[in-house]
Amino acid sequence: xxxxxTPLPPREPWWGNFDFVExxxxxxxxGPVRLRVFSERHEWRFAWECGGDPLASGMAVSxxxxxxxxxxxxxxxxxxxxxxxxxxEVRPRLGDRPFVTKPEVPLQVPTGGQATLFITxxxxxxxxxxxxxxxxxxxxxxxxxxxxxxxxxxEGELCYASxxxxxxxxxxxxxxxxxALTSVVIRNRSxxxxxxxxxxxxxxxxxxxxDNEGYLRTSGLMLKKDDEHDLAQARLLERGSAEASxxxxxxxxVELRNRWVDAFSGMFG
Amino acid sequence: xxxxxxxxALFGAEQMRALMRAVVMLGVGILxxxxxxxxxxxxxxxxxxxxxxxxxxxxxYYALVLLVGFSVLHQFGFKVSVxxxxxxxxxxxxxxxxxxxxxxxISGLFLIAERPFVVGNFIRVGEVVGEVLSVDLLSVKxxxxxxxxxxxxNETLIKSNIVNMSHFPIRRLDLLLDIxxxxxxxxxxxxxxxxxxxxxxxxxxxxxxxxxxxxGDSSLKVQFSVWAARENFLExxxxxxxxxxxxxxxxxxxxxxxRRTLTGSETEPPLRIQLVxxxxxxx
Numbered sequence: 001x002x003x004x005x006t007p008l009p010p011r012e013p014w015w016g017n018f019d020f021v022e023x024x025x026x027x028x029x030x031g032p033v034r035l036r037v038f039s040e041r042h043e044w045r046f047a048w049e050c051g052g053d054p055l056a057s058g059m060a061v062s063x064x065x066x067x068x069x070x071x072x073x074x075x076x077x078x079x080x081x082x083x084x085x086x087x088x089e090v091r092p093r094l095g096d097r098p099f100v101t102k103p104e105v106p107l108q109v110p111t112g113g114q115a116t117l118f119i120t121x122x123x124x125x126x127x128x129x130x131x132x133x134x135x136x137x138x139x140x141x142x143x144x145x146x147x148x149x150x151x152x153x154x155e156g157e158l159c160y161a162s163x164x165x166x167x168x169x170x171x172x173x174x175x176x177x178x179x180a181l182t183s184v185v186i187r188n189r190s191x192x193x194x195x196x197x198x199x200x201x202x203x204x205x206x207x208x209x210x211d212n213e214g215y216l217r218t219s220g221l222m223l224k225k226d227d228e229h230d231l232a233q234a235r236l237l238e239r240g241s242a243e244a245s246x247x248x249x250x251x252x253x254v255e256l257r258n259r260w261v262d263a264f265s266g267m268f269g
Numbered sequence: 270x271x272x273x274x275x276x277x278a279l280f281g282a283e284q285m286r287a288l289m290r291a292v293v294m295l296g297v298g299i300l301x302x303x304x305x306x307x308x309x310x311x312x313x314x315x316x317x318x319x320x321x322x323x324x325x326x327x328x329x330y331y332a333l334v335l336l337v338g339f340s341v342l343h344q345f346g347f348k349v350s351v352x353x354x355x356x357x358x359x360x361x362x363x364x365x366x367x368x369x370x371x372x373x374x375i376s377g378l379f380l381i382a383e384r385p386f387v388v389g390n391f392i393r394v395g396e397v398v399g400e401v402l403s404v405d406l407l408s409v410k411x412x413x414x415x416x417x418x419x420x421x422x423n424e425t426l427i428k429s430n431i432v433n434m435s436h437f438p439i440r441r442l443d444l445l446l447d448i449x450x451x452x453x454x455x456x457x458x459x460x461x462x463x464x465x466x467x468x469x470x471x472x473x474x475x476x477x478x479x480x481x482x483x484x485g486d487s488s489l490k491v492q493f494s495v496w497a498a499r500e501n502f503l504e505x506x507x508x509x510x511x512x513x514x515x516x517x518x519x520x521x522x523x524x525x526x527x528r529r530t531l532t533g534s535e536t537e538p539p540l541r542i543q544l545v546x547x548x549x550x551x552x
Contacts, residue, residue: 100474145466146498147473148439158438158498161473198474 011214014061014177015249017131020086025064028090028125031056031178033141035125036064039086044079046127046137054122054142059177077137079129089128093138093250094180094203094218095121098159100149106197109188117186117196118167120179121160121203123216126250141178149200159200180208180216185237189226204253205236209246217246291344298337306330319388323403324381369424370407376423377406390435394421398434439472440502442495444510447488449523454481454489457522461493464516470505472496487528 014030020039028035032052038045051074099121109115122142126135150156167173173181182201188194206218220237236256239246309329313322339349364371381404386392390401392411397419399411409426411419434440448457458479465471475496482490493513497505517524533540 102473143469145469145471145473146501148475148496148498153439153475153496154437156438 011059011175011177012061013210013214014059015090015092017087017089018061020088022083022086027060027062027064029058029060029062030125031058031122031141031176033125033139033178035090037088037127039088041083042080044081044085044088044129045076046078047076048125048139049074050139050141050143052142055176057174057176075139079136081129085129087131089131089133091126091128091135091250092123092178092180092208092216093126093135094123094206094208094253095140095144095160096124096204096253098149098157099144099162099201099203100147100159100198101162101201102198103196106195109186109194109196111188111191111193114185114187115168117184117199118169118173119162119182119184119199119201120173120176121162121182121201122178123180123208149198175215177216180218182206182218183220183237185220185222187222187224189224191227194225202234205256207252208249209243210249211243211246216249217243219252287344287346291341294344295337295341298333298340302330302333302337305333318384319404321381323388323405327406369422373407373423376427377404377408380404380409380423380426385431386433386436390433392434393432394426394429397421435499438499439475439496440499441475442497442502442506442509444493444495444513445482446491446493446513447485447524448491449488449525452489452522454479454491456520457491460516460520460522461513464509464512465493465495467512467516468505468509470497470501471509472498488525 014028018026018037020026020037022039022041025036025038028037032054033048033050034052035046035048038047099119101119101121107115107117122140122144124138124140126138128134129136144160144162147159147161148156149159182203184199184201186194186196201221203218206221209217209219211217219239220243221234222237223234225233306326306329309322309326313325317325339352342352343349386401386404388401388403392399392401394411397411397413399413399417399419402410402412402418406423408420408422411421413419448454461479462477465477466473471477472495477493477495480492480494482492484490495505495509514524516522531540
């Protein structure tokens with residue numbers, strides 16, 4: 001929304017289907033990642049760097065007449081193709097492992113209380129050599145550090161770490177084209193105050209959407225803690241009326257049989 | 270047919286029939302062994318742990334081979350009971366003669382039951398480090414990182430300390446560092462943590478730790494411990510030291526060389542120092 005309350009036009013997406021001309025190059029600058037795609041007669045060549053500022057918010061997709069030297073890029077990959085294949089799909093995806101977010105300052109949810117947290121996580125850039133086909137290659141827009149989430153160093157799960165913002169309002173977020181926003185509703189039905197010092201987001205189970213303003217969003221989560229269960233119970237939320245118009249950008253990596261995410265061994269740290 | 274007729278004349282009809290039966294039995298036996306092994310591979314390989322599958326398949330194979338062998342011999346009039354009795358006596362004789370093998374065999378059974386490692390794990394036994402290729406009844410076969418094949422007798426494994434480097438999903442790397450006495454340890458800690466944070470293979474949780482190890486001859490001794498996923502451990506071990514070195518250089522933190530301070534005794538005259546100037550060229 002603008003300052004006077006009128007809705008802003010949606011931001012241009014950096015994903016979708018792109019037509020190429022043989023011998024030309026196209027460049028994507030999306031937050032910290034710079035992707036260059038070279039369309040040659042018998043091959044696709046992709047070169048990318050994602051070591052930029054993780055909070056960069058710039059977004060531009062541009063055609064380049066004079067191909068740059070791809071050897072300057074940190075990472076490269078090539079795919080053979082038929083001379084007629086000149087259409088490429090760029091598809092953002094959620095991470096391939098859960099994210100563990102540590103709020104800068106732990107948040108407490110009092111007994112009987114409810115809070116909605118908003119957490120952003122970086123997306124992966126998927127490259128499909130045929131529109132609608134499976135992703136041929138992908139890489140993270142920003143490589144988050146690894147972390148361990150478990151009761152001890154023996155049992156647990158390897159995740160990505162994200163010490164970012166667990167904010168209580170979606171309005172407080174700027175526009176980052178490479179990050180997706182997840183809302184997590186937390187209900188504390190236990191007799192003790194619930195301290196959130198870390199939260200695991202099962203992003204491989206979530207669907208990636210784009211909202212009406214062009215922001216990347218994910219399925220919502222609802223977590224419930226009570227005295228009967230030692231473990232927090234989490235389930236995916238159905239899209240409400242406000243989210244009904246969101247468009248699916250990419251489906252979950254791992255489909256769930258039901259909407260319960262897991263009998264979480266610790267959704268909360 | 271003519272050749273068979275000639276053989277019949279040579280051996281007699283009864284022996285010829287026994288030979289034919291033995292050949293048929295051998296053929297059918299080989300077929301049955303193949304079918305059983307095929308079924309075992311199809312259903313056992315995915316449902317059993319690798320070393321259990323290997324054990325079951327070998328025991329089944331040798332049992333079937335013995336059975337077919339005895340059946341074939343039986344056709345020629347060999348008494349199986351006599352053979353078994355002879356085999357019993359032979360076993361006792363062999364048992365005395367091959368105590369080491371028997372020990373390896375029993376150790377192998379213990380190893381299979383205890384499962385301190387499985388096929389595919391990286392283990393260290395004494396001086397040998399390698400990936401487990403197979404766990405057999407007499408020995409364990411390893412492949413070392415430099416691609417050598419090592420056979421370790423099971424008895425050795427039972428008697429030795431085995432370090433399994435693949436058992437737990439995460440591992441800790443302990444780096445021992447020398448820090449100059451003039452440095453502030455708080456600043457050193459900040460630099461080490463910053464270096465770990467710049468390496469995405471270093472786990473954020475469990476958090477990196479700096480442990481003070483003591484006052485050395487020429488430096489403060491500290492241990493910096495960081496964790497990584499098992500599969501990323503080697504990469505972290507190879508990249509983190511360089512990142513620490515770079516960070517120390519940026520923050521002007523000194524890693525000292527060994528130093529010795531020489532002082533004269535109070536009862537002895539002071540050390541004489543003579544300055545020698547270079548002679549100018551041509552003088």
